[in-house]
Amino acid sequence: MRHRTAVLALVLVVAAVAPTAGLAAAQTDDGASGGQRSCTFPYTATDATGTDVTLEADPERVVTLNPSAAQTMWEIGARDEVVGVSQYASYLEGADEKANVSGASGPSVERVLAADPDLVLVPNSTYGLAKDRVEQIRDQGVPVYVFGTGTSLEFVANKTETIGRLTGNCEAGQRTAADVCESARLMRKALADExxxxxxxxxxxxxxxxxxxxxxxxxxxxxxxxxxxxxxxxxxxxxxxxxxxxxxxxxxxxxxxxxxxxxxxxxxxxxxxxxxxxxxxxxxxxxxxxxxxxxxxxxxxxHPEAYEEYRSMKQQSNETATAGTTAATETTGSTAGQPATTTAEETQTGAPGFGVAASVVALLGASLLARRR
Structure with missing residues (x-):
């Protein structure tokens, strides 16, 4: 019951006291919204509080103050970089091996600092509940990135790509974000006449x-x-x-x-x-x-029938992406380290309401059907 109460409180803070800055405004021209795949450091991005967050090097120790940020790190395959999570991220496999940075009614400043993080990821709900504590962490010189209010799957995709960029996992963040966009696009397509x-x-x-x-x-x-x-x-x-x-x-x-x-x-x-x-x-x-x-x-x-159509389209998309990856490998001998040559305009998903830059289609292959649970 305590977990459910906390989940409710966090959701309500999104509407009540969270930062109002949009995520798009929190990205620089080297970030997720630019369609670039470079993960060079130093890197500076402006978060939802209007704070410029500078990372001098690729973060190796990341603390997440809310389950949504932790889940995103797990989904982009970067859970080994996470050294601290909130108590409500316990459902994630392996989360019990991380430091619990929760305290009474919010994050514990002492526990967060004890985890010696290179970066702290703060969803808007946590910032709304514990702004003073988050600022105390920031005052100690720790890079803290606060996200804006989540209002759509577009936000989820942008947030995923941004977390990938901040943590030096650009390709994985873009691939997972593209999966979110492609899944939403295919659902809407399958449901068009329903x-x-x-x-x-x-x-x-x-x-x-x-x-x-x-x-x-x-x-x-x-x-x-x-x-x-x-x-x-x-x-x-x-x-x-x-x-x-x-x-x-x-x-x-x-x-x-x-x-x-x-x-x-x-x-x-x-x-x-x-x-x-x-x-x-x-x-x-x-x-x-x-x-x-x-x-x-x-x-x-x-919509069970439309759902089956959606799964079929997703399977087909996956096979097409896999074929593209195979062709690229046969042509170049390797897909690793290939430069991104497509423009931001060419990599848009085309889905209504989705402006996040997608990865090259071939990068969708592994993620389209293999949703990590």
């Missing part, structure tokens, strides 16, 4: 409205966000009258979270027909690469 029923996200008395990454996960998976259509912005409570008027066809909720048992909810089509999609909270509640897994879970439940 009728989108009304969905409602419910978690511990709250819902996800406009400008939330959970809302974007739902719409990418083929639902209309009923809370957003009812005028709800951010993460907020929803009154029973609105629920009745909305009459959601589907309810999306984290595994183990209670669905209100009252007349309002029991009158909805979702409850009457048993249309409740349970999603792993570590995938649904965190703006990190496994949000794609959450979207896939929802899509499979709501």
């Amino acid at each position: 009728e989108k029923p009304v969905g409602l996200n419910v978690f511990y008395g709250y819902t996800s409205g406009n400008n939330t990454f959970i809302g974007d996960v739902m719409t990418t998976a083929g639902l209309r966000n009923g809370a957003a259509e009812a005028g709800v912005s951010g993460f907020a409570q929803l009154n029973d009258e609105t629920v009745v008027q909305m009459d959601p066809t589907w309810i999306v909720a984290p595994e183990g979270s209670p669905i209100p048992n009252n007349d309002a909810y029991n009158s909805t089509t979702a409850i009457r027909e048993g249309n409740v999609v349970r999603v792993d909270e570590n995938n649904l509640q965190q703006p990190a690469p496994r949000a794609v897994d959450a979207a896939e879970t929802i899509m499979q439940a709501v």
Whole structure:
């Protein structure tokens, strides 16, 4: 229960007190948004607080203050560089081998400094809850990078690519970001002709409205966000009258979270027909690469036929990418160390709302189907 309460608190801070600077503004022309694959150091980037963060060398010791940043490091294959995680990252394989940097009601400054980090990654929710502690860490001369508010899968992709750049894992960050973009693009393509029923996200008395990454996960998976259509912005409570008027066809909720048992909810089509999609909270509640897994879970439940089409397209995309990698290897003898020759314009995914620079198509091969759990 303490874990669920903490998850709720972190999500709510996103809307209430998090930094408002967008991620795009936090990237320099040498960063993820530029389409370049160089991972040279020294490197300077401006974070969501407007602070210029300079890394003199490739960080070898990284501390993450929230599970979303830790999950991203795991997903780009850089978990060995992580020396400290929050207590809520325990679901990640091998996280118990890292230092626990959590303290009472937020990160422990002493534990973070004791981990001797070269870089501290701070998602916006942690900064909102513990700004003074984060600034204390920064005051000790430790590079601290704070991310902006997550509002979409586009943000997840940009954040993933940025973490790869900051930690010297450019190619892996770009590849994983491209996987997020490509997965979202293929879902939307498979769902293009499908009728989108009304969905409602419910978690511990709250819902996800406009400008939330959970809302974007739902719409990418083929639902209309009923809370957003009812005028709800951010993460907020929803009154029973609105629920009745909305009459959601589907309810999306984290595994183990209670669905209100009252007349309002029991009158909805979702409850009457048993249309409740349970999603792993570590995938649904965190703006990190496994949000794609959450979207896939929802899509499979709501649009099973379109989901199968999506999986087929993803398989085909994977085979095409693998063939491209093989051809490149046969031509050059090796794909390692090849310079990036495509422009930023040529590497855009083309997906609606996605401006993150994707890697060369061949780099998608290994990641398109092999989602790390």
